[in-house]
Amino acid sequence: MVLESAGSQVSLQRCADLVILSDTPKGRGVFATKHIPSRTIIDVCPVLVVEAEADLKLIERTCLNHYTYNWSIVDPKGHRRVVQAVVFGLGSMFNHSREDQNVGWERDAERGIITYRALRLIKAGEELCISYGGRLTFVDADDNSTTYNEGDGIEQLNQIQLD
Numbered sequence: 024m025v026l027e028s029a030g031s032q033v034s035l036q037r038c039a040d041l042v043i044l045s046d047t048p049k050g051r052g053v054f055a056t057k058h059i060p061s062r063t064i065i066d067v068c069p070v071l072v073v074e075a076e077a078d079l080k081l082i083e084r085t086c087l088n089h090y091t092y093n094w095s096i097v098d099p100k101g102h103r104r105v106v107q108a109v110v111f112g113l114g115s116m117f118n119h120s121r122e123d124q125n126v127g128w129e130r131d132a133e134r135g136i137i138t139y140r141a142l143r144l145i146k147a148g149e150e151l152c153i154s155y156g157g158r159l160t161f162v163d164a165d166d167n168s169t170t171y172n173e174g175d176g177i178e179q180l181n182q183i184q185l186d
């Protein structure tokens with residue numbers, strides 16, 4: 024098939040050397056089956072930006088609340104707002120590591136995608152983790168001293184900080 028509007032295409036790419044393991048201390052997680060060199064693209068994930076207040080309140084009351092990302096937008100009046108984004112693909116499967124995250128992301132708001140890359144060499148058997156930011160709403164399995172933080176309104180809406 025010949026695609027005519029190549030300018031609006033998003034090339035997809037996912038590292039093949041990955042599995043999802045269940046029953047880890049963090050629930051399901053993404054693990055490397057082979058060494059993954061630094062800077063390797065791990066996944067290119069499309070996002071669904073959720074802006075409507077009614078939808079945001081609904082998300083807050085569902086299990087989706089544990090998966091959405093903060094997403095900063097500028098509304099038609101020029102005001103910056105933080106709304107939520109549902110990230111499809113592995114972007115919703117990465118667990119949090121405060122001190123040893125090995126995956127970073129780059130957000131392309133215009134094209135509605137996030138590209139995840141290896142921040143360093145990831146060894147076979149290692150879990151791929153991102154950082155959710157400083158304030159978590161769950162007990163961090165890596166840190167026995169962390170206590171549950173109910174957060175303020177913003178944090179309760181999401182768990183993953185993009186900015």
Ligand SMILES: C[S@@+](CC[C@H](N)C(=O)[O-])C[C@H]1O[C@@H](n2cnc3c(N)ncnc32)[C@H](O)[C@@H]1O
Pocket residue numbers: 048049050051052089090115116117118119120161162163164165182
């Ligand atoms: C975006 S999901 C990640 C995938 C999730 N583990 C699953 O099984 O679907 C975020 C949830 O994973 C869990 N999680 C992520 N990082 C964690 C960590 N460092 N310690 C404990 N649980 C974690 C928390 O339950 C959190 O709400």
